[in-house]
Amino acid sequence: MILSDILYKVPLQAVSGITDIEIENIVFDSRQVKNGSLFVAIGGTQVDGHNFIEKAIELGAKTILCERLPEVLQENITYLQVENSARTMGLLAANFYGNPSKKLKLVGVTGTNGKTSSVTLLFRLFRKLGYRCGLLSTVQNQIDDEIIPSTHTTPDSVKINELLHEMVQKGATYCFMEVSSHSVVQERIAGLHFAGGIFTNITHDHLDFHETFDNYIRAKKGFFDQLPASAFALVNTDDKNGKIMIQNTAARKESYSLRNIGSFKGKILACGLFGLQMDIDNREVWFKLIGAFNAYNLLGVYGAAVLLGENPDEVLMQLSDIQPPAGRFEQVVSQNHIVGIVDYAHTPDALKNVLETIVDLQEGNQQIITVVGCGGNRDATKRPIMAEIACKFSNRVFLTSDNPRNEDPMVILGQMEAGVSSIYMNKVQTIEDRHEAIFEAVKIARPQDIILVAGKGHETYQEIKGVKHHFDDKEVLQEAFDEIWKK
Numbered sequence: 001m002i003l004s005d006i007l008y009k010v011p012l013q014a015v016s017g018i019t020d021i022e023i024e025n026i027v028f029d030s031r032q033v034k035n036g037s038l039f040v041a042i043g044g045t046q047v048d049g050h051n052f053i054e055k056a057i058e059l060g061a062k063t064i065l066c067e068r069l070p071e072v073l074q075e076n077i078t079y080l081q082v083e084n085s086a087r088t089m090g091l092l093a094a095n096f097y098g099n100p101s102k103k104l105k106l107v108g109v110t111g112t113n114g115k116t117s118s119v120t121l122l123f124r125l126f127r128k129l130g131y132r133c134g135l136l137s138t139v140q141n142q143i144d145d146e147i148i149p150s151t152h153t154t155p156d157s158v159k160i161n162e163l164l165h166e167m168v169q170k171g172a173t174y175c176f177m178e179v180s181s182h183s184v185v186q187e188r189i190a191g192l193h194f195a196g197g198i199f200t201n202i203t204h205d206h207l208d209f210h211e212t213f214d215n216y217i218r219a220k221k222g223f224f225d226q227l228p229a230s231a232f233a234l235v236n237t238d239d240k241n242g243k244i245m246i247q248n249t250a251a252r253k254e255s256y257s258l259r260n261i262g263s264f265k266g267k268i269l270a271c272g273l274f275g276l277q278m279d280i281d282n283r284e285v286w287f288k289l290i291g292a293f294n295a296y297n298l299l300g301v302y303g304a305a306v307l308l309g310e311n312p313d314e315v316l317m318q319l320s321d322i323q324p325p326a327g328r329f330e331q332v333v334s335q336n337h338i339v340g341i342v343d344y345a346h347t348p349d350a351l352k353n354v355l356e357t358i359v360d361l362q363e364g365n366q367q368i369i370t371v372v373g374c375g376g377n378r379d380a381t382k383r384p385i386m387a388e389i390a391c392k393f394s395n396r397v398f399l400t401s402d403n404p405r406n407e408d409p410m411v412i413l414g415q416m417e418a419g420v421s422s423i424y425m426n427k428v429q430t431i432e433d434r435h436e437a438i439f440e441a442v443k444i445a446r447p448q449d450i451i452l453v454a455g456k457g458h459e460t461y462q463e464i465k466g467v468k469h470h471f472d473d474k475e476v477l478q479e480a481f482d483e484i485w486k487k
C-alpha cells in the first residue's frame with residue numbers, strides 16, 4: 001500500500017521525505033523489519049524503540065514513524081514525526097487494513113475480571129443467533145470455527161487490524177474483544193471503531209503497571225472516553241466505579257445491575273453446582289454457569305445483545321444453553337467423588353468470589369482445599385492479600401508457584417506467606433513445585449471434599465525464566481486422582 005494512502009486523516013507534526021512509496025508492512029519491533037517496512041519507534045517499559053531506528057533502516061525499513069527525529073536523517077528514508085507514535089500506529093494500521101472495525105460491529109469488554117467470560121459468551125451467543133463472528137480473547141482468538149492462538153488479552157494495534165480484516169474477509173459481521181487496561185494506556189485500541197463497550201468491574205490488579213488505583217480507573221475509563229456517539233456504553237452500576245466510567249463518554253449510556261436500578265435488571269433466584277437460576281427483565285431463566293459473579297457476566301451479555309438489536313426472549317433461550325470458557329470453574333471429579341475445580345482466579349476479588357461460591361456449595365463436613373500461587377513480574381501487592389483470602393475461606397491451603405517468570409519463586413511465596421494471619425498458620429503449607437502441591441492436595445482430600453486449583457485456568461504452561469514448560473492444572477489433577485485414588 002502507498003504511504004500517502006496510509007496517512008489519510010492522520011495528524012503529523014513533521015514529514016521529511018517522499019510519501020508516494022510502497023509500504024510492505026507496519027512493525028514496531030526492529031527484529032521484525034523487512035525490506036519496505038514502516039518502522040514505528042515506541043517508548044516501552046524496558047527500552048525505547050527510538051534506539052532501534054538505525055537498526056531498522058539497516059534491515060530495510062524505508063519509513064520511520066517516531067516522536068523524536070534522529071540527529072542525522074538518512075537519504076531516501078521518509079521520517080514522520082508525531083506526538084504519540086503508538087496512537088498514530090493504530091490509525092495507520094486501521095488505514096493499512098481498510099478500516100475493518102467499520103465493516104463489522106466491534107464490541108469491547110473491559111474490567112478487572114469477567115472479560116474473557118463475557119466476550120466468549122457473546123461470541124457463542126451470536127454464533128447461535130446465526131451470525132459469523134470473531135473473537136479476541138486471553139484464551140484464544142477465533143473466526144467462526146477457526147482457532148488462532150492468542151499471546152495477549154488485547155493484541156497490538158497492527159495484529160488487531162490484521163485479524164479484524166481477516167474476519168471481514170471471512171464474512172464476520174460481529175467481533176467481540178477484550179480491552180485490557182494495558183491496551184488502553186499503550187494505545188493498542190487507537191483508531192478502532194467500536195459499536196459498543198461493556199464495563200464489568202474494577203478491583204485490585206496490575207498496580208505494578210498503573211502504580212495507583214486511580215490511574216487504573218483512568219485507564220479503563222479511557223476506553224469509554226474514546227467511544228463514538230453511535231456506540232453504547234454499558235456499565236455494571238453495582239460496581240462503585242461503574243458510573244465514573246461513563247462520565248465523559250459520547251456513547252449512549254446504559255447500565256445493568258442486580259442491586260440497583262438500571263437499563264437491565266436481574267436477580268439471582270438460585271445458585272448451585274447445576275448453575276444459576278435468574279430473573280432477568282421479568283423472565284425466569286436457568287444458566288449453566290456457576291457462581292454469583294457469573295450472574296453479572298450473563299446480565300451484561302444479555303444487555304449488550306439487546307442493545308445490538310436482538311430479541312430478548314431469543315437471547316435468553318440461547319444463552320441458557322451456553323457453556324463457560326475453558327478454565328473458568330471447570331470441574332474434574334475423581335472416582336471416589338473428590339471435586340476438583342480449576343479456575344483462572346488470579347486477583348484478590350476473583351479468588352474471593354470463587355471461594356465464596358464454593359463455601360455456599362459446601363455441605364456437611366466437606367473440606368475446602370485450595371492450591372494457589374501468584375504470577376512473577378506482576379503486581380506484588382496482591383500476593384499477601386490473595387494468600388489471606390485463600391486461608392480465610394479454606395480448610396487447608398497450599399501456596400505454590402504460578403508463572404514465576406523472572407522472579408525467584410520462593411521470594412514470591414515469602415510475600416504470600418507474609419499476608420497469612422497467625423490464626424491460619426496451621427492450615428497453610430508452602431510447596432514451590434505446583435505439580436507436587438496439587439498431588440499433596442489430592443492426597444489429603446477425602447471423598448466429597450472440594451479442591452480449588454486457582455490462578456492458571458486454561459493456561460497450558462508454567463513460565464519460568466522466559467521458558468514456557470507444559471503445565472495444565474486439569475491434567476495434573478486428573479493424573480493425581482488416577483494415581484492416588486484409582487482402586
Ligand SMILES: CC(=O)N[C@H]1[C@@H](OP(=O)(O)OP(=O)(O)OC[C@H]2O[C@@H](n3ccc(=O)[nH]c3=O)[C@H](O)[C@@H]2O)O[C@H](CO)[C@@H](O)[C@@H]1O[C@H](C)C(=O)N[C@@H](C)C(=O)N[C@H](CCC(=O)O)C(=O)O
Pocket residue numbers: 028029030031041042043044045046047048049050052151152153154155156180181182183209
Ligand atoms: C508491560 C507490557 O505491557 N509490555 C508490552 C509492551 O512491551 P514493552 O513496553 O515492555 O516493550 P519494550 O521491550 O520496552 O520495547 C519498547 C519498544 O522497542 C521495541 N524494540 C525492542 C527491542 C529491540 O531489539 N527492537 C525494538 O524495536 C519493542 O518492539 C517496543 O516497541 O509492548 C509489547 C508490544 O506490544 C508487548 O508485547 C508487551 O507485553 C508483554 C509481553 C506483557 O507481558 N504484557 C502483559 C502485562 C499485558 O499486556 N497484559 C495485558 C492483560 C492484562 C490483564 O488485563 O490481565 C494484555 O492485554 O495482554
Ligand SMILES: Nc1ncnc2c1ncn2[C@@H]1O[C@H](COP(=O)(O)OP(=O)(O)OP(=O)(O)O)[C@@H](O)[C@H]1O
Pocket residue numbers: 111112113114115116117118138153178200201293294296297327328329343344345346349350351353354457
Ligand atoms: N464478573 C466477574 N466478577 C468477579 N470475578 C469474576 C467475574 N467473572 C469471572 N470472575 C473470576 O475471574 C476469573 C477470570 O475471569 P475472566 O477470565 O473472565 O476474566 P478476565 O477479565 O478476562 O481476566 P484477564 O484480565 O486475565 O484477561 C474467573 O476464573 C473467575 O474466578
Ligand SMILES: N[C@H](CCC[C@H](N)C(=O)O)C(=O)O
Pocket residue numbers: 153346374375376378402403455456459
Ligand atoms: N492477564 C493476567 C493473567 C495472569 C495469570 C496468572 N496465571 C499469572 O501468570 O499471573 C496477567 O498477565 O497479569
Ligand SMILES: [Mg+2]
Pocket residue numbers: 115116117137138139153178
Ligand atoms: Mg481475559
